[in-house]
Amino acid sequence: MLKKFFVFSFLFCFLLVTSVFSANSDIRLNSLGFLTNSKKEASIKATSVSTFYVRTTPGAAIAYTGTATNFGNNSDTGEQIWIADFTSLSIPDNYYLDVPGVGQSFSFPINDNVYDFSFYTVFRGFYLWRCGTAVSTTHNGYTFSHGACHLNDANQNYIGFGNNIRNAIGGWHDAGDYNKYVVNAGVTVGVLGFAWLHFKDKIQTINLNLPNTANGYPDYLKELKWETDWLLKMAYPDNSGKVSHKVSELNFCGFIMPEQNTATRYFVDWSSAATADYVAMLAMASRLFRPYDETYADTCLNAALNSYWFLYNNPTDKAPDQSAFSTGTYNTSDSDDRLWAAAEIWEATGNTTAHQDFITRANMDSNKIDETFDWDKVKNLGMFTYYMSTRTGKDSLVIDDIKNDTIAIANNYVNYMNSHGYRRVLGTKYWWGINGTVARVSLTLYMANLMSPSQNYINAIQAIVDHLFGRNYYCRSMVTGLGYNPPMYPHHRPSGADGVAPPWPGYLIGGPQPYATSWVDSQDNYTTNEVAINWNAALVYALGAMLNQIPTPTPTITGTPPTATMTPTLTITPTITLTPTEIMNYVRLNDVFVYPNPTKGNKIKFLIDTTGFVDKIKIRIFTYSDRKIGEIEKENFYSGKNKIEYTPDKNLSNGLYYYIIEIYRKNNDIIRKIGAFVVINNLIY
Ligand SMILES: [Ca+2]
Ligand SMILES: [Ca+2]
Ligand SMILES: [Zn+2]
Numbered sequence: 001m002l003k004k005f006f007v008f009s010f011l012f013c014f015l016l017v018t019s020v021f022s023a024n025s026d027i028r029l030n031s032l033g034f035l036t037n038s039k040k041e042a043s044i045k046a047t048s049v050s051t052f053y054v055r056t057t058p059g060a061a062i063a064y065t066g067t068a069t070n071f072g073n074n075s076d077t078g079e080q081i082w083i084a085d086f087t088s089l090s091i092p093d094n095y096y097l098d099v100p101g102v103g104q105s106f107s108f109p110i111n112d113n114v115y116d117f118s119f120y121t122v123f124r125g126f127y128l129w130r131c132g133t134a135v136s137t138t139h140n141g142y143t144f145s146h147g148a149c150h151l152n153d154a155n156q157n158y159i160g161f162g163n164n165i166r167n168a169i170g171g172w173h174d175a176g177d178y179n180k181y182v183v184n185a186g187v188t189v190g191v192l193g194f195a196w197l198h199f200k201d202k203i204q205t206i207n208l209n210l211p212n213t214a215n216g217y218p219d220y221l222k223e224l225k226w227e228t229d230w231l232l233k234m235a236y237p238d239n240s241g242k243v244s245h246k247v248s249e250l251n252f253c254g255f256i257m258p259e260q261n262t263a264t265r266y267f268v269d270w271s272s273a274a275t276a277d278y279v280a281m282l283a284m285a286s287r288l289f290r291p292y293d294e295t296y297a298d299t300c301l302n303a304a305l306n307s308y309w310f311l312y313n314n315p316t317d318k319a320p321d322q323s324a325f326s327t328g329t330y331n332t333s334d335s336d337d338r339l340w341a342a343a344e345i346w347e348a349t350g351n352t353t354a355h356q357d358f359i360t361r362a363n364m365d366s367n368k369i370d371e372t373f374d375w376d377k378v379k380n381l382g383m384f385t386y387y388m389s390t391r392t393g394k395d396s397l398v399i400d401d402i403k404n405d406t407i408a409i410a411n412n413y414v415n416y417m418n419s420h421g422y423r424r425v426l427g428t429k430y431w432w433g434i435n436g437t438v439a440r441v442s443l444t445l446y447m448a449n450l451m452s453p454s455q456n457y458i459n460a461i462q463a464i465v466d467h468l469f470g471r472n473y474y475c476r477s478m479v480t481g482l483g484y485n486p487p488m489y490p491h492h493r494p495s496g497a498d499g500v501a502p503p504w505p506g507y508l509i510g511g512p513q514p515y516a517t518s519w520v521d522s523q524d525n526y527t528t529n530e531v532a533i534n535w536n537a538a539l540v541y542a543l544g545a546m547l548n549q550i551p552t553p554t555p556t557i558t559g560t561p562p563t564a565t566m567t568p569t570l571t572i573t574p575t576i577t578l579t580p581t582e583i584m585n586y587v588r589l590n591d592v593f594v595y596p597n598p599t600k601g602n603k604i605k606f607l608i609d610t611t612g613f614v615d616k617i618k619i620r621i622f623t624y625s626d627r628k629i630g631e632i633e634k635e636n637f638y639s640g641k642n643k644i645e646y647t648p649d650k651n652l653s654n655g656l657y658y659y660i661i662e663i664y665r666k667n668n669d670i671i672r673k674i675g676a677f678v679v680i681n682n683l684i685y
Contacts, residue, residue, distance in 0.1 A: 023096075023484070024103025028422065031470040031477055031484030032118055033109035035548055036090040039459045040110070041083055043422050043471055044068060046102050049082040053098040054089055057107045060098075064089040068099075074421030076428040076516035077473045081421030092591065106470075106484045112548035113590040115465070116206055117611075118482050118506075119543040120588075125506035125536045126192075126223050127210055128494075131180065131230075131258065132169035139481050139505040146494055149258030150178065154247045155266045158324060161237055168247050168267065171230030174328065175532035176491040178258050179248040179265075182234055183330040183375055186277030186337065187440075188537040189227060190381040193284045194443055195537075196220055197388070199544040206547075207587055207668045217292045219669065225296070228285045231278060232303055234267075241310025242270035243278040245320035248327045255496035255523070271320040272311060276337035277378070279308045283344035284385070301348055308345050311338060312357065332376040335361065340382035347389050355393070358386060362398050369405040369444065371412065372426070372437050375534050384447050403451045410448030413441055414456045422471050423463040428516070432527055435478050435511030436535025438464055442542035461545050468508065468539065473516055479539070480531070481505025489523045491530035496523050507531035508539045587612035587665040594659075594677035601652035601679040606644045608661065613638060616664040619646065624656050652679045 029042035044052075054064035068082040084097060092111035098104050121139065128135050128144065132153070136145035153168040171180045172188075196203065200220070208219035213226060236242040244267040253261045286301035317334045342358035345351060362368060362383070373380045383402045386394065416427030425441050426434070442461045449457040463471075469483040470476060477483025480490055480503040487509045488502065489495075495503035509529050512519035519528045590609040599605070608617060614637040621630045632646045656678055663671040 023106035027105035121506035129172035147259035182274035279341035343382035439538035
């Protein structure tokens with residue numbers, strides 16, 4: 001055991017030392033890398049830069065030569081910043097920036113799957129927050145686990161149902177602590193729900209490898225159901241509709257593992273804000289879950305309706321009595337929460353009273369959209385649900401207002417971004433949990449792009465991910481276990497108490513505040529270095545937006561045949577790269593293409609780049625009129641670029657074809673991808 005640990009440590013020290021010693025921290029960019037077609041920029045702290053090079057690694061061949069532009073003084077860090085733009089470099093490979101007079105950056109990839117593993121890891125952060133069960137994961141060769149915890153949740157003494165236990169087991173721990181707060185669950189589940197609604201096709205190409213705690217559900221929704229199962233237990237047992245504000249111990253415990261935290265935990269007094277968030281979350285959940293589980297969807301909706309009508313008949317803002325508790329308060333006025341609840345009830349049921357309730361509340365404020373939002377301000381979620389709704393009878397004035405306000409605010413972000421040396425979409429704003437707020441802005445930007453498509457909004461979402469993964473004053477990733485020089489000492493009890501050197505992976509830390517330069521990577525510094533479900537949900541959304549689109553085949557072909565231009569991506573290097581992720585029970589389909597493409601019709605060659613061992617690859621080939629013309633299966637592939645050749649019974653005729661590739665791995669969901677190729681039989685190459 002000791003020996004194994006030593007070997008891993010040695011390997012990782014070696015890797016770390018190699019990268020740290022060769023990289024210059026004044027060259028700051030997204031250490032996860034870039035999609036082939038995305039904006040690609042670095043910020044360089046220097047008095048003067050002219051030419052810069054992007055070089056391949058290994059090999060150091062010059063892939064791109066550019067001229068940096070002078071941004072000038074970046075006001076919140078007081079640094080002289082130069083911008084290196086290499087957007088036009090789109091050949092998948094590994095690279096680093098070479099800036100004469102400054103140095104060389106860390107290395108980074110360009111390919112269309114650069115965010116898959118981070119999405120996987122950040123989303124699985126929620127699984128690792130699970131309460132009431134044992135959890136375990138392996139990351140970079142280290143195992144992170146805890147035993148089943150908080151199995152006595154919770155005592156009812158503070159809510160008037162006797163000094164006894166009623167089941168409130170489950171859900172997620174909130175943050176670096178182990179308590180469970182309904183209000184903070186609200187913005188978390190809401191943003192995660194939008195990520196599913198907006199990106200579910202892309203999300204489902206990634207195997208999240210979660211335990212099967214919800215039969216028939218996609219993994220992503222299994223995780224959301226873990227939280228809603230708990231949420232349902234937060235309603236008062238008298239069926240009044242009131243919902244407890246939180247489940248909490250009296251005072252925060254020390255840095256111990258959750259299963260060692262045996263202090264009595266209590267249901268806390270109800271609040272109207274928590275009750276409204278409960279309504280919104282469960283009504284939204286009923287929509288998300290219905291295709292997979294009608295019965296449970298009804299359970300969620302009925303619970304939501306019961307509490308909604310209670311709130312409707314009790315319009316006063318009711319704060320919870322938390323006087324016995326010194327844990328997180330999450331006190332908030334309820335008008336925004338009630339608006340979100342009304343929007344979700346209307347969207348789930350079409351109820352006209354709920355619709356009028358929503359419209360009345362929406363019209364109370366001329367600003368339909370808040371520039372930033374978090375657990376205390378969830379109005380945007382209700383507005384976006386209403387805007388996205390396909391129900392008839394929507395109020396067109398409210399819809400126009402939502403649209404105009406969203407676009408105006410998205411344009412503000414673009415302006416802030418362009419006025420900041422690190423292209424930070426919130427400019428020089430800093431407060432507690434700011435990294436989460438920066439990430440959450442991606443939802444407003446994505447909505448703006450749906451309303452009025454603009455490359456500026458897409459670039460701004462890219463800039464968010466860039467900023468959080470290295471394009472910042474610190475030249476560091478803000479997410480544990482991912483990217484370059486990530487946080488090592490987050491304010492997170494399991495990370496502090498487990499005796500494993502690196503912290504638990506996939507957690508976004510709160511970030512610098514009150515100044516750009518205030519972040520301290522120290523466990524004690526909870527005001528800048530804690531982790532929390534609401535921040536991670538926002539990052540799940542931002543990464544979900546950046547996952548590469550599944551290529552959509554063009555529906556029709558007219559006129560001239562495609563030109564047989566060979567693109568540089570056709571250069572195949574059959575290297576097999578073993579990465580630390582190999583240790584995991586994890587499969588990823590990085591890339592697949594036909595080469596050459598266009599191709600002759602006598603032999604179709606596929607290149608399939610995977611991470612992790614694959615049991616079986618199956619490829620089906622179709623004409624564009626959906627006639628299946630062939631199928632091929634191969635078994636047992638290791639990580640790396642694998643070739644599969646398909647020889648048709650007779651030559652394929654000229655035209656456009658598509659294929660569906662499926663990746664099988666024991667106990668895992670099937671990963672599917674669609675692609676297309678062109679056959680030109682007289683092709684000369
Ligand atoms: Ca509120
Ligand atoms: Ca640790
Ligand atoms: Zn727990």
